[in-house]
Amino acid sequence: MADYAHPDVLVSTQWVADHLDDSALRLVESNEDILLYHTGHIPNAVKIDWINDLQDQVVRDYVGHKRFAALCSDKGIANDTTVVFYGDRNNWWACYAFWVFKLYGHERCLIMDGGRKKWIEEERPMTKTVPSFPATEYVAQPQDPSIRAFRDEVMAHQQAGKPLVDVRSPAEFRGELLHMPDYPQEGSLRGGHIPGARNIPWSHAANDDATFKSREDLEVLYLQENNLDPNTATIAYCRIGERSSHTWFVLTYLLGFDNVKNYDGSWTEWGNLVGVPIERGDG
Amino acid sequence: MSTLAAIAEELQRVDDETRLELLLDYAQQLPPLPEAYHPLRDRGLNMVHECQSPVFLMVEVEHGLVRLHADVPAEAPTARGFTALLVMAFDGATPDAVLEAPDDILHRLGLIHLLGMQRTRGLNAIYQRIKNEVRRQRQAG
Numbered sequence: 534m535a536d537y538a539h540p541d542v543l544v545s546t547q548w549v550a551d552h553l554d555d556s557a558l559r560l561v562e563s564n565e566d567i568l569l570y571h572t573g574h575i576p577n578a579v580k581i582d583w584i585n586d587l588q589d590q591v592v593r594d595y596v597g598h599k600r601f602a603a604l605c606s607d608k609g610i611a612n613d614t615t616v617v618f619y620g621d622r623n624n625w626w627a628c629y630a631f632w633v634f635k636l637y638g639h640e641r642c643l644i645m646d647g648g649r650k651k652w653i654e655e656e657r658p659m660t661k662t663v664p665s666f667p668a669t670e671y672v673a674q675p676q677d678p679s680i681r682a683f684r685d686e687v688m689a690h691q692q693a694g695k696p697l698v699d700v701r702s703p704a705e706f707r708g709e710l711l712h713m714p715d716y717p718q719e720g721s722l723r724g725g726h727i728p729g730a731r732n733i734p735w736s737h738a739a740n741d742d743a744t745f746k747s748r749e750d751l752e753v754l755y756l757q758e759n760n761l762d763p764n765t766a767t768i769a770y771c772r773i774g775e776r777s778s779h780t781w782f783v784l785t786y787l788l789g790f791d792n793v794k795n796y797d798g799s800w801t802e803w804g805n806l807v808g809v810p811i812e813r814g815d816g
Numbered sequence: 817m818s819t820l821a822a823i824a825e826e827l828q829r830v831d832d833e834t835r836l837e838l839l840l841d842y843a844q845q846l847p848p849l850p851e852a853y854h855p856l857r858d859r860g861l862n863m864v865h866e867c868q869s870p871v872f873l874m875v876e877v878e879h880g881l882v883r884l885h886a887d888v889p890a891e892a893p894t895a896r897g898f899t900a901l902l903v904m905a906f907d908g909a910t911p912d913a914v915l916e917a918p919d920d921i922l923h924r925l926g927l928i929h930l931l932g933m934q935r936t937r938g939l940n941a942i943y944q945r946i947k948n949e950v951r952r953q954r955q956a957g
Contacts, residue, residue, distance in 0.1 A: 565868065567931060568840050568893035584932035621891070773934065 535748040538789025543646045543745065546655055549617060553577060559610050559666075562649070563630040564621040573659035575619070575652060579608045579666075583626055583775070587633050598673035601637045605673070609666020612640070619645035619652070623736065623743040625779050632778040632795055636681060638674035644782065650743040680781070682768045682794035684802060687727070688809065690768055696761055697730035698769040700780045701800070705772070706732040708813040721804025727770070728812040731759050735776040738783045751788055763790045770796035770803075820905040820917055824924045832930055839927075842904070843897035849887040857887050864942050869895040871942055875949035882909050882950055894931070898939045901925075902946060914950045 537543065552558055553576055560578035562570050570580040581587065586604055589596050596604070610616060616634060618627035624644060631642050645652070653659070682690070691697060699706050708724030726732070737754055740746055746754070755761045767790060769777040774797030784790040803809055827835055849857060849872070856862055857872040864871040869892030874885040884907045888896035906914050921943055922928050922936045931939070 565935075566892055566894045567935070568836060568843065568897060569891070571836065571840055572890070572893050584935075585930070588932075590929075 537748055537787040539786040542643055542786045544617060544643050545646055546652050546657060549575065549619075549645050549652075550657055557613075557615055559608065559614050559616050560645075561608070561616055561618050561627075561630060562620055563618060563626040564649070565626055566621060569621055569649070571661065573661055576658055576660045576662070577664045578619075579664060581608070581630055583629055583633075587630065595633055595636065595676070598637050598675050601633075602671040602673035605639075605671040606668045609669055610639075610671065611669040612672060614669075615641040615643060617643045617645055619648045621649050623650075623739040623779070624648040625735070625775055628779040628782045629775045632680065632781060636676050638677060647742055647744045654742070679792075680785075680794055682770075682796040684798055684806070686794075687768055687770075687796050687798075687803075690766070691727055691729060691810070694729060696765060696767045697727050698759075698761070698767060698777070698780060698784075699726045699730040699732050700735035700769060700771045700776045701726075701732070702734055703732060703815075705800070706730075707815060708811075721772075721800055723804045723811055725804070725811040725813040726800075726816060727803060728810050728816075730770075730812075730816065731761070732816065733759055733780070735771065735779045738780065745783065745787060748787065751783060755784065755788060761790075763788060766792040766794075768794045768796050770799040772800045773797065774799045818905075818913065818917075819909070820921075823901060823905055824921075824926075827925045827927070835926060835930065839897035839901070840893060841897075842900040843888075843890075843893045846886065846888065846896055846900035846903065849885055853885050853887075864945050868892075868938050871895055871899060873899070873942065873945055875946055875953070877911055877950065877953045880910065882906055882911055882914050882946075884946065894935065895939065895942070898927075899942055902943060906946060911950050911954050914947060915954075917947075 560575055561581050562574050562578045563581050563583060564570060567582055587595055616639065618631045620627040627644055627648060631644060634642050706726045733755065738746055738751060761767060767784065769780045771777040774795055777799060778795050781793050781795045784793045827838060830838065853874055862872055862874050864873055870889060872887040876883045884903045886899045886903055888899050890896065918924060922939060928936050
């Protein structure tokens with residue numbers, strides 16, 4: 534059975550259980566549901582909320598490297614701390630937090646395979662106690678552009694016919710209305726996808742127990758069925774960049790792609806931008 | 817003062833951390849779904865699809881009063897807490913009270929900045945479902 538390209542980035546629930554008292558580690562829980570951490574979490578895990586902790590509240594962007602450094606300091610994360618991310622929803626939000634940490638240059642980041650779901654199913658210890666750690670000195674780098682795509686780059690990429698991966702559901706990709714007429718819309722003025730994008734829903738990379746699929750299965754999905762190439766610059770997107778960070782993680786760390794960017798503007802930007810090309814249907 | 821106004825007042829009065837704790841308390845107080853509704857829930861009917869979490873919601877008007885029955889899994893505490901809050905506010909209320917309740921409910925509960933736009937959109941769908949169903953049943957009846 535083939536190894537992942539960067540197998541050390543994924544750790545098992547057993548590994549985490551064995552390292553609960555390791556002071557060089559910081560467990561970070563990141564969920565879609567803001568209350569979930571408070572119903573119980575892995576002992577000594579801190580909560581990092583993707584909205585309140587990682588996003589700027591005024592400008593649509595991430596918090597900026599100085600506020601990111603303050604966040605890390607507050608959570609007792611030093612520059613050489615190994616941060617282990619996990620969460621709900623097949624580790625969607627854990628991957629998003631991982632990506633933001635990489636954006637600001639944090640070196641040691643890991644993901645606990647299977648997330649909250651697997652830990653709970655294995656009946657491992659949970660606590661409601663919120664830990665507190667002494668503040669650290671943290672030096673954050675300005676954002677690393679090599680993993681983040683902005684609108685103009687996506688436009689150029691699309692016009693050059695380079696690979697784009699749309700990780701949303703097929704119905705979102707096709708631009709179908711998902712709701713009954715009198716219920717609120719998705720948040721974009723237009724539905725569809727960026728022309729030329731391949732539709733590979735993010736969840737196809739995960740097993741039912743929320744772990745990532747094997748290298749073989751992932752290669753079939755991304756390389757064979759969808760003709761993606763690990764040596765070609767690839768951009769992934771979804772609606773706000775959270776599902777696509779899961780796919781970014783898969784392509785970069787599990788399949789060894791050397792140039793993948795997450796387009797965090799995603800459909801909430803593209804579907805509201807005046808004059809950009811849009812395609813509907815199966816593409 | 818209406819139940820909803822009282823709930824809103826309490827939430828507005830406290831700080832963010834306490835607000836989350838109160839929402840979690842509500843989640844724990846959601847009454848269990850009566851057996852009679854289990855088959856509907858298990859068949860995936862009466863779900864609020866706009867919400868990311870599986871929210872089962874039955875809205876009925878009996879003897880002139882609104883009756884709400886809901887079920888939300890414990891793994892979705894935010895949706896569960898907000899749903900429980902709505903049940904507390906509107907179960908046993910008159911249809912008029914429901915229809916006249918303000919649309920910007922999440923803003924009035926002081927939850928928007930805590931939850932963010934994406935989460936509030938899904939929660940709003942639960943609230944609008946109640947209003948739309950009450951309006952529909954009143955027109956039909």
